[in-house]
Amino acid sequence: MTVKKSALALLALPLYFACSAANADLLADMTTRGELKCAVYSDVPPFSSPDAKTRQLAGMDVDLCQALAQQMGLKLTLVPTSVEARIAVIATGRADVLIANLAYTKTRGNQIQFSDPYYVAKEMLLVKKENADKTLADFKGKRISATKGTTPEQSIVLKGGKPVTFQDAASAFLALEQNKAVGFVTNTMTGIKMISQAKKDGIELAMIKEPMALEPIGVGMKRDEPALLAKVNGSLKAMDDNGTIDKIWDTWIGPNTEYKMVREERVQPLSNLKFEPLE
Known part of the structure; x- marks a missing residue:
């Protein structure tokens, strides 16, 4: 009888430790x-x-x-x-x-x-300065660039735009500068830096006030x-x-x-x- 009890106890040990691990804090x-x-x-x-x-x-x-x-x-x-x-x-x-x-x-x-x-954080739409006063509704159905497979790409679809995607942010940003897209989506922090850099290169860009996504x-x-x-x-x-x-x-x-x-x-x-x- 004692042997049987010991055997049962040994069999129960793996289950005990499994439960203990599952309930670990x-x-x-x-x-x-x-x-x-x-x-x-x-x-x-x-x-x-x-x-x-x-x-x-x-x-x-x-x-x-x-x-x-x-x-x-x-x-x-x-x-x-x-x-x-x-x-x-x-x-x-x-x-x-x-x-x-x-x-x-x-x-x-x-x-x-x-x-x-x-x-x-906010996904924001960067545009040429002449489009700065427009709203997101004005860009429905328009070509907007973003890095492929990112949340900015998702936000373009969410807002009714037509995503034009690239493997890296630099290429997507260049599409805006070269008028291959009417906008480029990135987070606020990156957008501010890119607007500043473009200005040094003689290109005036702006950021639409309404976020594409939060x-x-x-x-x-x-x-x-x-x-x-x-x-x-x-x-x-x-x-x-x-x-x-x-x-x-x-x-x-x-x-x-x-x-x-x-x-x-x-x-x-x-x-x-x-x-x-x-x-």
Whole structure:
């Protein structure tokens, strides 16, 4: 009888450990480790790229990782990643959180969990200056360029335009300059830089005021980790209230930088935003 009970107990062990793993609490694990593993880009300025002098990663997302770790009372370990691998680095558990200018989309929302957004990126339509006073409705059915397979391409379809796509942003932008397209779609930050660069080349461009699409930017985490989600959301709200996020923003992409970006939205639940998620 004792032998049978022992055998049954041994048979139950794999199921026990499987259940324990399934119910693991990532936040508790992080607290035990005393560490926040935060994934950032390996070389995408101004978000995260090697500093020319120190060769250490520096940028807006690096500073956000540092501030989040401090707010959570944890030691920071940066995990460099690429644009292509940034979702996988969370899904495979190589990092606890991902701060890499990550926009919420339907597909990504099914793959990983998003925090409350700390800002809202906008896909904007760049046009020749003579078209600056037009509205998005004026560009329905018109040829608009974008990089192939990107959210800007999706936004053109969303707004009723005719996408003309290229393998890289430079080629798509050139299509506008050469009148092969009446507009070019990119995010606000990149658009401001491109308008400034075109002006130096003697080409006057402008940005239509109404966004093509809104893209809430948040912290990425593994799905089904409610304790971690609540902790990250609470930490972001505290960083917003005490001015930490504003300070980091102004340092890297604010009004006095080459990007001239003004932070308009505060940390808030994704459900509070009125937007149509891209795929």
